[in-house]
Each structure stands twice: as C-alpha cells, then as structure tokens.
Amino acid sequence: MQVALESNAVFLGIEYLAILCWGLSGGLAAIQKGYDIFSIMLCGWLTALGGGLFRDVMLGDLPPVGITDKGFVLTTLFSGAIAVVAHPEIRQLKWTMIVVDALGLGLFAVNGTAKALAFGTSGMTAIFLGMFTALAGGLIRDIFLGDVPMIIRDRHLYAIPSFVGCILTVLAWRGSEHGLFDMRSEMVLDILIVVVVVLIRVLSVAFNVTMPGAVPRTHVYLP
Amino acid sequence: MQVALESNAVFLGIEYLAILCWGLSGGLAAIQKGYDIFSIMLCGWLTALGGGLFRDVMLGDLPPVGITDKGFVLTTLFSGAIAVVAHPEIRQLKWTMIVVDALGLGLFAVNGTAKALAFGTSGMTAIFLGMFTALAGGLIRDIFLGDVPMIIRDRHLYAIPSFVGCILTVLAWRGSEHGLFDMRSEMVLDILIVVVVVLIRVLSVAFNVTMPGAVPRTHVYLP
Amino acid sequence: MQVALESNAVFLGIEYLAILCWGLSGGLAAIQKGYDIFSIMLCGWLTALGGGLFRDVMLGDLPPVGITDKGFVLTTLFSGAIAVVAHPEIRQLKWTMIVVDALGLGLFAVNGTAKALAFGTSGMTAIFLGMFTALAGGLIRDIFLGDVPMIIRDRHLYAIPSFVGCILTVLAWRGSEHGLFDMRSEMVLDILIVVVVVLIRVLSVAFNVTMPGAVPRTHVYLP
Numbered sequence: 001m002q003v004a005l006e007s008n009a010v011f012l013g014i015e016y017l018a019i020l021c022w023g024l025s026g027g028l029a030a031i032q033k034g035y036d037i038f039s040i041m042l043c044g045w046l047t048a049l050g051g052g053l054f055r056d057v058m059l060g061d062l063p064p065v066g067i068t069d070k071g072f073v074l075t076t077l078f079s080g081a082i083a084v085v086a087h088p089e090i091r092q093l094k095w096t097m098i099v100v101d102a103l104g105l106g107l108f109a110v111n112g113t114a115k116a117l118a119f120g121t122s123g124m125t126a127i128f129l130g131m132f133t134a135l136a137g138g139l140i141r142d143i144f145l146g147d148v149p150m151i152i153r154d155r156h157l158y159a160i161p162s163f164v165g166c167i168l169t170v171l172a173w174r175g176s177e178h179g180l181f182d183m184r185s186e187m188v189l190d191i192l193i194v195v196v197v198v199l200i201r202v203l204s205v206a207f208n209v210t211m212p213g214a215v216p217r218t219h220v221y222l223p
Numbered sequence: 224m225q226v227a228l229e230s231n232a233v234f235l236g237i238e239y240l241a242i243l244c245w246g247l248s249g250g251l252a253a254i255q256k257g258y259d260i261f262s263i264m265l266c267g268w269l270t271a272l273g274g275g276l277f278r279d280v281m282l283g284d285l286p287p288v289g290i291t292d293k294g295f296v297l298t299t300l301f302s303g304a305i306a307v308v309a310h311p312e313i314r315q316l317k318w319t320m321i322v323v324d325a326l327g328l329g330l331f332a333v334n335g336t337a338k339a340l341a342f343g344t345s346g347m348t349a350i351f352l353g354m355f356t357a358l359a360g361g362l363i364r365d366i367f368l369g370d371v372p373m374i375i376r377d378r379h380l381y382a383i384p385s386f387v388g389c390i391l392t393v394l395a396w397r398g399s400e401h402g403l404f405d406m407r408s409e410m411v412l413d414i415l416i417v418v419v420v421v422l423i424r425v426l427s428v429a430f431n432v433t434m435p436g437a438v439p440r441t442h443v444y445l446p
Numbered sequence: 447m448q449v450a451l452e453s454n455a456v457f458l459g460i461e462y463l464a465i466l467c468w469g470l471s472g473g474l475a476a477i478q479k480g481y482d483i484f485s486i487m488l489c490g491w492l493t494a495l496g497g498g499l500f501r502d503v504m505l506g507d508l509p510p511v512g513i514t515d516k517g518f519v520l521t522t523l524f525s526g527a528i529a530v531v532a533h534p535e536i537r538q539l540k541w542t543m544i545v546v547d548a549l550g551l552g553l554f555a556v557n558g559t560a561k562a563l564a565f566g567t568s569g570m571t572a573i574f575l576g577m578f579t580a581l582a583g584g585l586i587r588d589i590f591l592g593d594v595p596m597i598i599r600d601r602h603l604y605a606i607p608s609f610v611g612c613i614l615t616v617l618a619w620r621g622s623e624h625g626l627f628d629m630r631s632e633m634v635l636d637i638l639i640v641v642v643v644v645l646i647r648v649l650s651v652a653f654n655v656t657m658p659g660a661v662p663r664t665h666v667y668l669p
Contacts, residue, residue, distance in 0.1 A: 030598075036657035038605045039598040058276075060285035062506035063567060067574040088666045121286060128290040139367075144585075146594040148369040152253070152262040159261045211259035220311040283508035344509060351513040362590075371592040375476070375485040382484045434482035443534045 014194075015111065016075055018104035022048035023079025024090055025101055026141050031087045033145055037080075043141050044080035045073070050137035055112050055129045059119050098205055099198065105158070106197030109134040109165035110190055114173065123170040130166035135159060155211050157204035165197040237417075238334065239298055241327035245271040246302025247313055248324055249364050254310045256368055260303075266364050267303035268296070271327075273360035278335050278352045282342050321428055322421065328381070329420030332357040332388035333413055337396065346393040353389035358382060378434050380427035388420040460640075461557065462521055464550035468494040469525025470536055471547055472587050477533045479591055483526075489587050490526035491519070494550075496583035501558050501575045505565050544651055545644065551604070552643030555580040555611035556636055560619065569616040576612035581605060601657050603650035611643040 026047025049066030056064030112133025249270025272289030279287030335356025339349035472493025495512030502510030558579025
C-alpha cells in the first residue's frame with residue numbers, strides 16, 4: 001500500500017495539493033495574528049509538515065521527511081508566499097478551504113498509517129501514527145500562536161474522521177496482506193477512504209454535528 | 224532492577240493503577256474546561272503516557288511504549304471513559320487523588336530512571352529521563368489546555384520529590400551493581416523510594432511547604 | 447569543521463559562554479514571572495540546551511547532548527543559580543545581554559549546522575537543524591511560560607541572522623570539501639560567520655529594523 005501510495009502520480013499530486021493547502025491555512029493563521037513573514041512561513045511549514053515530522057520521530061525514521069524532502073519544503077514556502085499576497089482571497093474562499101483542508105486530513109491519515117504499517121508496527125500503533133500525521137501539525141501551530149489547539153477547542157468532528165480513516169487503512173492493509181485485494185483495488189480503496197474522511201468532516205461542519213462532552217451531572221454519589 | 228520492576232506482579236499492578244489515576248486526572252482537566260470526549264481521552268492518554276513517550280524518544284527506543292502497549296493504552300481510554308461519567312465524584316475525592324497522583328509520580332520516577340539505566344545511560348542522564356517520565360505528561364497536557372504547566376506555576380513540591388526518587392533509584396542501582404543487595408532487597412528498596420516520594424509530595428501539600436523563588440532584591444550593585 | 451569546532455579551545459570557550467548567557471536569560475524570564483527555583487533552573491536549562499536537544503532528536507543522535515554532557519548541564523544550573531541572586535544586575539545590563547545573546551545565536555547556528563553536516567545530511571536539512579539549534583530553546587521556554595514565542599511575536603530580526611549564519615556555514619563546509627580552504631581558514635571563516643550573525647542581530651535592534659508582515663490589502667479580487 002505504501003508502494004501504491006508512493007508510486008502513483010495521482011496520489012503524489014494529491015499529497016502536494018494537501019501540503020499546499022495546509023501551508024496556506026497555516027500561513028493565514030499567522031497573518032490573522034499580524035505576525036511577520038518569517039512567522040508566516042514557519043506556521044505554513046509547521047502546519048503542513050509538522051505532523052509527518054512527529055510521526056517520523058516516533059518511528060525513528062530520522063532525519064524526518066519534513067526537513068529532508070526538498071519538494072515538500074519548497075511547496076510549503078511557496079504556499080506561505082501565496083498567503084502573504086493573497087490572504088484576502090483565501091479568507092473569502094471559506095468552503096473551498098474547508099474541503100481542501102479535509103482532503104489533507106484524509107490523505108495524511110491514510111499516508112501516515114500506511115507508512116507506519118510499512119515499518120512493521122502493529123495496527124494500534126499505526127492508527128496512533130496516522131492520527132499524529134493528520135493532527136499534530138495544526139496542533140503545534142496553534143500552541144505556537146498561543147491558542148488552545150483547534151482539535152481540543154472545536155467540537156466539530158475533526159479527529160473522528162481521521163480516526164475512521166486510520167482504522168479503515170489498517171483494515172485495507174490487513175485485507176491485502178491476506179490476498180483479498182490486488183494492488184489496483186488497494187489504490188481504489190485508499191481513494192475511497194480519503195473520500196469517506198472528507199465527507200464526515202465536511203458534513204459535520206455543514207450540519208453543525210458536534211461531539212458531546214462529559215455527562216452533565218450535578219449530584220455527587222459518595223458514601 | 225528493570226527486570227525486577229517488570230517481572231513483578233505487584234509493580235505491574237501499581238503501574239496500571241498509576242496510569243489509571245493519571246488518566247483520570249488528565250480527563251478531569253479537560254472536563255473542567257468543557258471540552259469534548261475526544262479531547263478528554265487525548266488529555267487522559269497524554270497525562271498518563273506522555274512522559275514515557277518523551278523518555279522513549281530521548282532514549283531512541285522507538286516506537287515508544289505509549290503507542291505500542293495495548294494494555295497501557297486501553298487503561299488510559301478506560302480511565303477517560305470513567306472520568307466522562309464520574310467526574311463529580313472524582314472532583315470530590317481531592318485527597319485520594321493527591322495521594323494516588325503522588326503514587327504515580329514516585330512510580331514513574333523509579334520506572335523511568337531504571338529503564339534509562341538498563342539502556343546503559345550515565346546516572347545524570349537517567350535522572351533527567353526519570354524526571355521527564357514523571358513530569359512531561361502533565362506538562363504537555365497543561366500546554367495543550369492553554370495553561371502555564373502546573374510544575375512551573377505551583378510552588379508546592381512536585382518536581383523535587385521526583386528528583387529525590389530518581390537520585391535514590393540511581394544509588395540503589397549502583398549499589399546492586401556492586402553486589403550490595405540481591406534482587407529481593409532491590410525490590411524492597413524500590414518500594415521504599417516510591418514511599419519516600421509520596422511522603423514528600425503529600426506532606427508538602429498538607430503543610431503548605433513551598434519552594435522559594437529568586438532572592439528578593441531591589442538595590443542594583445553596578446559600577 | 448565539526449572537528450575544528452570541537453577541538454578548538456577558543457570555540458569551546460565561546461560555546462560555554464553562550465550556554466551560560468542563555469541560561470541566564472532563561473532563568474531571568476522565569477524570575478520575571480515570579481516562579482520558584484526549580485522553574486528558574488528548568489527555564490535556564492531549556493533555553494540553553496533545548497535547541498540542541500531538538501536537533502539531536504531529529505538527527506537520531508540519542509540520548510541528546512543536552513542531558514548527557516555534564517559540563518553543559520552544570521553550566522546551565524550554575525547560570526540559573528547566578529540569575530536567582532543577581533537578577534537585578536542582569537536586568538540592568540540590557541545591551542550586554544543582547545550582545546551575548548546574539549553571540550549565542552550565531553554560535554549555536556554554526557555549531558548546529560556543522561553537526562548536521564558531519565552526520566551527512568543535505569545542505570537544506572543542515573540549515574533546518576542549525577536553525578532549530580539556535581531557535582528552539584527560547585521557543586520552548588516561551589511556550590512553557592505561557593507566552594507566544596518571541597521569534598514569532600517580535601518583528602526585529604532574530605531568525606533571519608541565524609538563517610544567514612546557517613547558509614554561510616553550509617557554503618564554508620562545501621568550500622572546504624572542495625579543497626578551497628584548509629582547516630585554519632575554516633576556523634577563521636566560522637568566527638567571521640558568528641560575527642556576521644551578531645552584527646545583523648545587534649544592528650536590527652539598535653536601528654529598529656523589522657521584518658514586514660503580509661501585504662496589507664483590503665479589496666478582494668474574486669470572480
């Protein structure tokens with residue numbers, strides 16, 4: 001599956017698109033706080049590649065891809081530069097950004113999980129690492145900008161779709177290990193998983209579906 | 224000693240208890256801020272296993288135990304689920320929580336130091352790694368929730384007892400290397416170290432013992 | 447170059463001076479917030495050695511030098527102790543601190559980049575790791591103390607001089623690989639790079655040179 005993800009031009013294209021979009025949203029977050037160009041670039045890079053950085057540190061695949069892959073790094077710098085100029089337009093395209101951000105969420109979840117499985121981790125560890133890849137970049141950016149991370153603050157579904165995507169990726173991988181699918185079917189399955197993640201995320205925002213908090217109780221039952 | 228810690232049912236039981244309790248206290252912190260179930264689970268997991276995660280990254284023992292050990296992860300999820308329902312009761316049992324939290328502090332300090340020594344680090348490095356194990360989880364949780372970490376903000380003794388526990392663990396390890404104790408004595412010593420840590424911590428809260436800050440001075444002596 | 451940096455008494459002296467100074471400035475930050483002695487020591491250590499810790503984790507050189515080198519660790523504890531007593535004087539010596547801090551910035555940038563290159567990374571990865579070494583310590587300290595990191599908040603040049611220093615170090619290294627300089631010239635070049643970094647930083651503060659932010663625009667061009 002890792003092979004499928006890496007060798008395919010479609011997937012590589014979507015990955016660059018995801019990095020570009022997350023770079024834009026990271027840069028925009030820094031612009032809205034009024035920070036300078038260096039901080040804008042830093043936040044774009046962190047948002048797009050920070051999750052993979054975290055995953056690679058946990059896997060021991062060092063130095064991490066977020067500081068070694070020239071194509072990825074240049075893409076984040078390029079998206080930071082776009083954000084510096086085109087921030088009023090990006091802000092306006094709210095729904096486009098939500099959809100492309102969700103695309104990145106799905107793709108990084110599938111990609112992170114598949115990379116972990118290719119390194120021989122258990123399914124649970126792969127799910128953790130897939131979620132780190134999808135969630136850690138935005139989380140670290142929010143902490144840098146002095147906010148409580150969006151995935152903690154916002155009750156819309158964001159971690160849940162990435163979780164679903166990671167579980168489905170593990171299942172698809174296990175199925176292919178047992179010879180249930182050939183390589184072509186795996187790729188189709190991967191794309192379907194990304195679509196599922198995007199759908200859950202976008203529908204959650206569109207219909208304002210939120211996660212419940214703790215059970216609200218006031219009476220204390222203690223001896 | 225690592226062997227002693229791992230192979231012994233009593234220690235394993237206390238370790239699960241510590242993880243359960245730290246998972247509860249982490250979940251409670253997220254509940255008090257009004258966050259959703261995912262954030263509650265995340266904070267429970269981070270508080271209980273984030274310190275060990277940090278230690279394993281520093282040691283290069285990857286992927287870290289906090290994302291590979293199914294028993295530990297399930298325990299944190301279980302404690303998060305308890306917190307979601309039983310938060311009013313947990314809040315009420317303040318002193319029980321302080322004692323069990325101190326138990327976790329002592330046990331993670333001993334456990335982290337012993338693991339580092341078993342990896343062949345120097346005594347100083349092992350003390351650092353023991354303190355990381357004991358302190359990093361709560362620290363990262365506080366940053367995620369937008370607070371200045373409790374170990375920085377609170378002047379009650381919290382880091383100091385873990386520091387004492389780490390030093391004593393190194394001394395006990397060195398003693399056993401030189402043939403001063405057999406394996407049974409080591410285990411007794413380990414338990415005694417945990418008791419010492421718990422006592423320092425609990426007495427500090429009970430009698431309001433605090434650490435001093437910088438020397439208060441107003442006059443500046445400069446040429 | 448790494449060899450040049452390590453084997454030379456002058457460089458080693460400057461490195462200890464940089465660690466001492468960053469330890470002082472980290473301790474001072476904790477004192478100004480009114481925290482206790484443990485937090486002062488922690489912040490001093492983090493500021494001085496946190497950047498190198500981060501670099502070593504990324505390089506996979508574990509356990510990192512920040513928890514294994516006794517001389518470095520004792521120096522940070524010593525500088526924390528000085529800050530506890532002499533904080534009114536240190537605060538007064540504002541310009542001395544800015545210059546010595548800039549000295550640390552330049553030296554850690556050169557040192558971090560050279561270490562990465564000695565580990566066989568590409569130039570881009572080495573620049574990232576040099577900047578991590580120079581910037582990550584202060585960044586983590588600011589997050590611990592609940593501030594938006596200074597390098598994000600402050601528009602004076604701070605990341606830029608470290609970036610310039612890292613690029614120049616890579617160029618000097620490449621030149622020496624191609625036999626353009628001998629070892630003595632490398633050392634002189636290294637010192638010149640540090641001087642350039644210090645000059646950019648200090649002049650930026652003195653003449654209030656700041657980085658621009660995003661292009662200010664109000665009209666949105668969208669179909």
